[in-house]
Amino acid sequence: MLRMRTKCMDTKELILKYLPVLKKHWVPLCLGALGTIFFAYGLIGLFLTNKTASDDIVFEVNSAQQNPSETRIIFVDIEGAVVKPGLYKLPQDSRIQDGLIAAGGVSATADREYVAKNLNLATKLTDGAKIYIPSIGEALSGMSALNASSQNLAGSLININTSSQTQLETLSGIGPVTASKIVGGRLYNSVEELLSKKIVGSKVFDQIKEKISVY
Secondary structure: OHHHHHHHHHHHHHHHHHHHHHHHOHHHHHHHHHHHHHHHHHHHHHHHHHHHHHHOOOOOOOHHHHOHHHOOEEEEEEEEOEOOOEEEEEEOOOEHHHHHHHOOOEOOOEOHHHHHHHOOOOOEOOOOOEEEEOEOOOOOOOOOHHHHHHHHHHOOOEEOOOOOHHHHOOOOOOOHHHHHHHHHOOOOOOOOHHHHOOOOOHHHHHHHOOOEEOO
16 A cells, blocks of 8 residues: 555656646647657558558459450361251361361261261361261262272362272372371362372372362
């Protein structure tokens, strides 16, 4: 109790001692106190703002979504024994299988054995390409390999995109291996692609270029 009374007396003495100074300079002291409070409040606000900004998650729009018109497309003509033949717009990196899917798939009359043997579904399509799916019995048009060879000698062109390997082998300088490479390299937009794709050499190409077509 004695200590508490002593502390109370010390406090009163201090107040009485500095009271005249406080009364004389109360305005500057109040302004200083208010300035200190506002300064501290500003620091706290600045800290919270910086923290919120650093915690924000920014979602960037994909460049392809910003410019959808930049996605390149190609036009492919799909005809023959397919569900919906016609001209189709496809993404640039599409393959023959994608084209057939766009056309609804092959129809019930399609020669599936011919497609399996002669059409490489993994081949990439190019702008302006044509896919033709033959119907059952259409692939050789009712001709034997001998008749096909005779017709070739008579001047008819062999389509390197749709002809069977047997038909391709009737061409001068084309054996089973080269014929298989021609089938595997489909689809062709021009006969010159036999050279650019290194399917045949220039000597063989000169022998067959007047006897082949792509359509």
